[in-house]
Amino acid sequence: MRKFGPDPNKAFPNENIKSLCYIRNIITRSNIVVGEYTYYDDPDGAENFEKHVTHHYDFNGDKLIIGKFCAIARGIEFIMNGANHRMCSVTTYPFNIMGGGWEKCTPKPEDLPLKGDTIVGNDVWIGQNVTVLPGVHIGDGAIIGANSVVTKDVPPYAIVGGNPAKLLRKRFDDETIDFLLKLKWWDWSAEKIFANLETLCSGDLTKIKHPKSRCRKTGPCKKRILG
Numbered sequence: 001m002r003k004f005g006p007d008p009n010k011a012f013p014n015e016n017i018k019s020l021c022y023i024r025n026i027i028t029r030s031n032i033v034v035g036e037y038t039y040y041d042d043p044d045g046a047e048n049f050e051k052h053v054t055h056h057y058d059f060n061g062d063k064l065i066i067g068k069f070c071a072i073a074r075g076i077e078f079i080m081n082g083a084n085h086r087m088c089s090v091t092t093y094p095f096n097i098m099g100g101g102w103e104k105c106t107p108k109p110e111d112l113p114l115k116g117d118t119i120v121g122n123d124v125w126i127g128q129n130v131t132v133l134p135g136v137h138i139g140d141g142a143i144i145g146a147n148s149v150v151t152k153d154v155p156p157y158a159i160v161g162g163n164p165a166k167l168l169r170k171r172f173d174d175e176t177i178d179f180l181l182k183l184k185w186w187d188w189s190a191e192k193i194f195a196n197l198e199t200l201c202s203g204d205l206t207k208i209k210h211p212k213s214r215c216r217k218t219g220p221c222k223k224r225i226l227g
């Protein structure tokens with residue numbers, strides 16, 4: 001059988017880089033969903049990715065959903081909805097979790113500021129020590145700068161940074177962004193990605209308009225122009 005890249009079903013795709021883990025293959029919680037090839041890189045144990053998804057309680061029902069081919073650097077912190085205390089009351093102190101009778105004031109779900117699922121698209125690069133707050137949606141192809149705190153949605157192919165993270169610039173012009181969002185190269189087969197790897201890694205963005213449909217065993221790869 002021909003190989004078209006690393007095995008997406010392995011936790012550690014490259015045995016020489018122990019800090020790099022395909023997190024889909026180590027997830028134990030049903031409320032975290034991760035696409036193929038998305039990795040977490042952490043010399044202190046990338047297999048501990050789930051420890052970086054905090055305050056994630058089943059009773060809130062919120063999910064962390066991450067697409068394919070994302071690169072997540074060490075120090076990520078996905079803060080989920082369970083982190084937010086009731087704010088509409090005199091005090092934000094969570095008496096109920098201390099017990100001793102204080103549980104009589106357990107907040108109702110509607111008293112808590114629930115902001116929904118946290119969603120990271122495909123081909124997103126998240127720099128070192130980034131914090132993502134509950135309910136944030138990060139678009140395909142976005143870049144999150146080092147040490148950012150992401151408080152609001154990030155548009156596709158945007159570069160954001162800072163605390164709170166603000167738009168630094170768009171990666172490409174709108175026409176190219178629309179094209180890439182329709183192309184969805186991350187959904188291609190491993191073979192088609194392999195055939196187009198040089199194009200995907202090229203700074204010449206005209207090439208991606210003419211991807212090869214697949215890598216043939218004999219003869220050159222066929223080209224197909226996307227409309």
Ligand SMILES: CC(C)(COP(=O)(O)OP(=O)(O)OC[C@H]1O[C@@H](n2cnc3c(N)ncnc32)[C@H](O)[C@@H]1OP(=O)(O)O)[C@@H](O)C(=O)NCCC(=O)NCCS
Nearest residue numbers: 071073126127128143144145146147148159160161162168
């Ligand atoms: C976001 C990033 C990709 C931008 O790179 P770049 O395009 O070369 O950026 P520049 O250095 O040209 O900076 C452009 C502007 O963005 C600002 N900026 C850059 N990175 C920033 C960050 N992390 N937070 C806030 N602002 C940032 C710069 O101050 C500059 O602002 P100005 O235009 O007002 O002067 C890069 O700075 C970064 O944070 N990379 C992450 C690296 C990392 O953590 N890797 C982990 C291992 S994979």
